[in-house]
Amino acid sequence: MVYLNYNNLDEETQQHLLSVSKKEVERKFGEDLKVYAKENHIEYTTILYEEAVKNLYSYHYIFNI
Template sequence: MVYLNYTNLDDETQERLVSVSKKDVEHKFGNELKRYAKEHHLEYYTLLEEEAIRNLYSYEYVFNI
């Protein structure tokens, strides 16, 4: 669960969320993503970024108002 302050959804907070998501995706699927990127001639870090953004939708958010 991700706890957020509803009044603080600035760029810094969004970047922090993407960073946490990247670490999560890399931990879970890092080797698979590297293999997929190599097989399909894709840039690994671009693929990681895209998957991290998709991963954000799987989080459960709690907003404090």
């Protein structure tokens, strides 16, 4: 679960969540994504970003107001 302060949803917080998600995706699927990117002639960073954004939707958020 991700605990967020409702008053602190600025760009910095959003970028932090995205970087955490990227690290998680890279840890879980990094090698598979590299192979997929190479086979399909796609930038690895592009695929990593797209998968990290998808991964954000799997988080459970709790907002503190």
